[in-house]
Amino acid sequence: MPETEHATEQSRHGISRRGLVGGGVAAAGLAAGAFAAGRASAATDDGSAPDARAAYSFRGDHQAGIVTPAQDRLHFAAFDVTTGSRAQLVALLKAWTEAADRMTRGLPAGEIGPTEGDTNLPPDDTGEAIGLSASGLTLTFGFGPGLFRDEKGRDRFGIADRQPAALRTLPHFPGDMLDPEKSYGDLCVQACADDPQVAVHAIRNLARIGFGTVAVRWSQLGFGRTSTTSVSQSTPRNLFGFKDGTANIKSEETQDVEEHVWVGAGDDAKADWLAGGSYLVARRFNMNIEIWDRQTLGDQEDFIGRTKDTGAPLSGGSEFTEPKFSMPGSHGPVIPKDAHIRVVHPDFNDGVRMLRRGYNFVDGSDALGGLNAGLFFIAYVRDPDTHFIPVQNAMAKTDALMEYVKVTGSALFAVPTGIGTDEYVGQSLFERT
């Protein structure tokens, strides 16, 4: 009975997203029609209230989910293409575009809905997001090297001549202990949302639409963001207990975003379709949590180069004070030579920056009772050959943190630019103009 009242109340006021959030699971009892209407109106809400869950447009100049303020939760999936048919692949990209457009507006994945339609048919939406708002869902699609050429270098879908030069399997880095079942992939979808169930719902429904054309190769859940992509956000902590992403590129730094994140027109003549897109580097950093926890506070701070408390660089000030790498300390520089923030700082890496969008993960415990946990690193860069590979090598060679991490997954994808009305994801790659 209270549920019905709740529904009536919401219908009368055109169901605000806040109302839905406030209503919580109670809204699960709503009639399905109200569900659809409510979620549609939620998506058009301006989201200006501080606690309102945002909805981000799926279509635009660039794909959403890159400079979008990092949401709290992640479900990332990599797919292998199982068809040899270009037509089927394009049809899937069109179907994914439709479903993604709907889900990011808070609508069910399919047009019929999770509780409507023929009782003799499985519903075209799986239903676990009934009553949940769009929750800031973004779905970001990327193409791996395997989409262009198979293992023997043969053209798979008539697009091999358009493969970006930098889109190759990443080289082996020192300390990599890659699990092939957590690495690589022909396609990827990054689902970010402020509600974990919304992110999982999106991947689940996209995977379902893809059966017969693609198969999930691996997927990764992230339960807490470890970086900040907007100055409006506070800096979160990673599982080492330190603030992470203080020096990340923020969406407000528009010049740096242009310079370091988006592929420019003319960057790669054969792959001009990628202009306005980016490269997505995914790396699964397993942390040696139990060993890390036995390091003294002073050592932990020396490894990172910041204080654990406020995140200030060891050269002083507060979190956003620029580190002074030359400042002398008691034994050599006060920010040690192998401190993480020094090794990866643009000053020591030809000025390159990345836009990081990583997430903390815990996949239960390992066979010996240790936490199977770490940081699922995601970075968007203009060119992995200049913006990622050299930095990762420097880190692997000299970063004190490498003693406490092991990379178990790795993948690289080219992320096409945004799409307009009536376009589909990757259209610039498949339709030659």
Place this chain on the structure above:
Amino acid sequence: MRKPLLVALPATLLLATPLLSACTENTDGGGDSSDPRTVSVTSTDDGCELSSTDAPSGTLTFDVTNEGSKVTEFYLLGSDGLRIVGEIENIGPQLSRQLVVSAPEGSYVTACKPGMKGDGIRGDFTVSKSAEEPSVSADDQQLVDQATKNYQVYVRDQADQLLVATQEFVSDYKAGKDDEARALYPQARMFYERIEPVAESFGDLDPKLDLRETDLEEGQKWTGWHRIEKDLWPESDPSYKTLSTAERATYGDDLLANTRKLDARVQKSTYTVDQIANGARGLLEEVAKSKITGEEENWSHTDLWDFQANVDGARVAFEGVKPIVEQKDPALAKSLTERFAAVQALLDAQKDGDGWTVYTDLSQDEVQQFSNAVNALSEPLSKLTAAVLS
């Protein structure tokens, strides 16, 4: 504020009463400022201001804030102004750090050292007798001197033995005596593994000697122990082509030359007491990271030899500083003694002739037992340095 205390204080001091009694006394909300054993220190470029210049004996906390423009340090010195009772380094501008130190009744000197130069800005500090008077031993320094001297002798001896064993190993390997080389390989490596933190401190040599295949950067040349290991145990890589006699000579001579350099450098090295304690912690980390997982000896699976050697090195380091720990934190000394013995008992159970069971023959249950015992030992071991320095 609480975190540094927890890290710096050995377990028994945490169980002592001063913190608790301080809390119950401070009903007026004064916090730590009214705890007579907590002293705020403000260091500036030309000043060193203390909230109090006297305190009752016991565990003192100096809360040092740097309001200057340079990195500063803070010292509590003996009445002679020379003997360091406690120090805290690398306090950056606008940052704070805590020095926690156990101080008996007496006259002391405090010093802030902005820019880390000279004698610092000094002042007198008095500790009066109280019910929490810590026990003191006049021969502390003697124990420290003894520990550092013994450890130095141990490390130098291991390095010398490593060189001798490596010579023999390389000679067999070059001569194609593979069975002999395979038998010597894990034994020679034990000398290296016992002093691994020392060897790793030579950042140019360690990668040439001890890099695993997975540690390589693309295009980097692979040399050292594990390169030869793969050549002697190539079975698990069907595509591997064994090295020619000439190549064997190249890799063997390179290993020997770098080992000779390592030995020469070790003979000139000295150690402080906290480096010894940290070394013990580091050795157990090596066990937990790459031996428990069987990742160290990927081809020969002789991980238990390395495991034993890491434990040997850690135990020697601990036993060296044990007389100090027994004075400062007897419970910690006892717990470490017991837990070293527990790990050793598990290793002894896997003893097989001169060596140990190969790693791949261990059951998951046995690996789990090793892992649990190593975790149990590593936790108190992480408090050893603080106890030694307290």
